Amino acid sequence: MKVGVITFHSANNYGAILQTWALQKVLKDMGLDAGVINYHPDIIDGLYDPMKLATGWRRIAKKLTLSIKNPVSLKRYKKYKAFNRKHLKLIGDFRTYKQLADAKLNLDAYIVGSDQVWNTDHTDGFDPAYLLSFAEAKKKRISYAASIGKEYFQPRFREDFKEGFKQFTAISVREKSAVNAVQELSGQKVDVVLDPTLLLKKEDYNDIKVPSPIKEPYILVYMIEKNEQVVKLANKLSISLGLPILQRRYIPGFKNQLEPFYTADTGEFLGLMEAAEYVITNSFHGTVFSIIYKKPFISMLHTDTGSRTKDLLEELNLESHMVKAADDFNDFSRFFISEPEKLDERIQKLREKSLDFLKKALE
Numbered sequence: 001m002k003v004g005v006i007t008f009h010s011a012n013n014y015g016a017i018l019q020t021w022a023l024q025k026v027l028k029d030m031g032l033d034a035g036v037i038n039y040h041p042d043i044i045d046g047l048y049d050p051m052k053l054a055t056g057w058r059r060i061a062k063k064l065t066l067s068i069k070n071p072v073s074l075k076r077y078k079k080y081k082a083f084n085r086k087h088l089k090l091i092g093d094f095r096t097y098k099q100l101a102d103a104k105l106n107l108d109a110y111i112v113g114s115d116q117v118w119n120t121d122h123t124d125g126f127d128p129a130y131l132l133s134f135a136e137a138k139k140k141r142i143s144y145a146a147s148i149g150k151e152y153f154q155p156r157f158r159e160d161f162k163e164g165f166k167q168f169t170a171i172s173v174r175e176k177s178a179v180n181a182v183q184e185l186s187g188q189k190v191d192v193v194l195d196p197t198l199l200l201k202k203e204d205y206n207d208i209k210v211p212s213p214i215k216e217p218y219i220l221v222y223m224i225e226k227n228e229q230v231v232k233l234a235n236k237l238s239i240s241l242g243l244p245i246l247q248r249r250y251i252p253g254f255k256n257q258l259e260p261f262y263t264a265d266t267g268e269f270l271g272l273m274e275a276a277e278y279v280i281t282n283s284f285h286g287t288v289f290s291i292i293y294k295k296p297f298i299s300m301l302h303t304d305t306g307s308r309t310k311d312l313l314e315e316l317n318l319e320s321h322m323v324k325a326a327d328d329f330n331d332f333s334r335f336f337i338s339e340p341e342k343l344d345e346r347i348q349k350l351r352e353k354s355l356d357f358l359k360k361a362l363e
Helices: 014-029 056-069 071-087 097-103 155-165 176-186 202-207 228-241 266-275 284-292 306-315 340-362
Strands: 002-006 033-039 090-094 109-112 140-146 170-173 190-192 219-222 245-247 278-281 297-299
Touching: 002 014, 014 033, 014 071, 014 266, 014 284, 014 340, 056 071, 071 266, 090 097, 140 340, 155 176, 170 176, 170 340, 176 190, 176 306, 219 228, 219 266, 228 245, 228 278, 266 284, 278 284, 284 297, 284 306
Parallel strands: 002 033, 002 109, 033 090, 109 140, 140 170, 170 190, 219 245, 219 278, 278 297
Antiparallel strands: none
16 A cells, blocks of 8 residues: 655754654554655745755855855755655655646555644645645545644635545544644544654664764753743753753853754754753654653743643643743752653553554555
């Protein structure tokens, strides 16, 4: 059975790539011929391409300039692309919806998700690719852990989504907050499932993980949204424990910093996460991998996407790991995961429910 996944795989951030790889692996482990439909519209690529989507001689000139003035950004971009080419089975190469629709991939099933594939702010309006409108008639169309990024669809796109949902075989979302909005437009039962990264166990990531080269203990700070409270708490912990801080890119204000891991690819990020003594993050996937690797962690919610982190921590009875402000943190034990065996049982129960949704949808 040939299955294609469409998501934001070309977004150069760890969470986007890890959820893509994880879903591909889960499908392959089911015995399916699974790959990632290589749809990478300019609205996504333009956010991460240091050459700003230039082509021809202009791209060559910009690359040469970057190699002199900002070689770090060019190195980072190349490593992300190399990781995707090596670890994702990419199907085709499509920059526009027309190219995708004309390709006639003729797969047995099409899956959209995870990530905020239905957030029209990210896709620059309604993009029928993420409603699988390019799929051939009578083929399975499934959403797995798709997200709107909010609790509603923008009014001007409601009819587009309503029409798109008519062809879906099965629908699932990532956040409980999206269920009502999707059920209203689709008229179908909508399941809530785990992010693909949580469908796998720690050992499964050994396929792509690169061991950390840092031998001394450190505090990993994975900050997606700049937040002074994260900086304050990290410094507080660093001073009290005498441990240096490792973070993604240099930001003034952190004390006792190691060289940032800005050019680390996705596998290297996993190694750094696994080797950390403590983790402070405001990233959803930073929280997820703290849980997977059983790291002592604190999660300070992201302004825009914190609700999904909150939902996950409440579902797993890990609410104590949420901190809003550095001054609210006065109990060091909040870092530690108590009763890890019971946590594994809760995750396994949710994992089985999510995998059951996928299996039934693909039958």
